Amino acid sequence: MFAHCSTSAPATDLALLKALAAYRDKEIGRASGKVMARHMWYVSEELVGLSLFDEATVVEEKRAIVSAMQQRLGEKNPPRRADVALDAVEQRSLASFATTNSVGLVTALGAGHDFLNVDPAEWSGRDDYTTARRRTRHLRVVNDFAERGVALISAFCGAITRDEEQRQHLLQVVERHRALYPCAK
Template identity: 45%
Template sequence: MAKLIYAVKIYFFRGQANLTARESAGILRYVKFIVSVYVPAWYAAPSPTSAPANDLALLKDLVGYEDKSLAKALADGFARRHSWYLSESLVPLAFFDEDLSLGRKRAMIEAFSSNEGSEDLTKRAVVDLKADLSQKTLADFVTKSSRMFFVTLGIDDGFLETDPAEWHDDPRYVAAAR
């Protein structure tokens, strides 16, 4: 974050810094990205339950970013190295995300029975950046194998048999969320 703040300061005082046109354009390019994409993602990062939704949103922001050469490089790197919260073994964290809509949670529950899973739950999610990412939802990353999340953590997943609107009254959900 210090480098980001420093870059913003350089941009604000670029007239006093005697930057070349190329340096000025480069710092502007960097600051635009920081302000529009990186900072919102950075502030959302501390919440593990919202990490799957935040990572998917960040990936969509990266792919749709106006500077296409920067967008491609960043999206490729993120998809290869930082997509573990979208993996079938960690995407169930989103069931405990207070900001995720009930409809999205319902779609994730349906995906448990319709999407085939992997035997290797340690693998990262594979995100096809050539596909239309704007239509992807968290349910696309949930598979039959995602139920192992609850088994591994010793969580009673019986609350998944009820509607997400009723979860806050279900002691199994309350205990799992804690």
């Protein structure tokens, strides 16, 4: 379960959440939006910077993101995913998630971040930007929640038991274990 383009993940996640908030059946939209809001990894203040390398992100939005990266102080220990209130999501933009912590992603790409001091309209001709952009193309965007579920079923389906009731119990035990010990191999 992964997208082919890491740079579009922040915009895609935000657009989906906005669509769910505006869904005509408010009860379904609210329930779906609550679930999606718990998985907003790619609009976190650390990963929203991926959208700077997305060709679909307009220059004005890139300017706003860079401005926020330079001016809005990030938390000392930022949350791993964005906290998005469903009733206020329509007013949110990618830039509203960016903070000084967003520079960390650009730094981690190892190509320098001097391009952030130049207008985004001029980035395409800069080596530091094009190198960083090329590196983002090799990043895999993973839906951890879905991927874990598929892996869990694949690993245990039929391998240990053929009884459906036992299988369901086993899946719950394994899932509980993974929640308690996320780094256990």
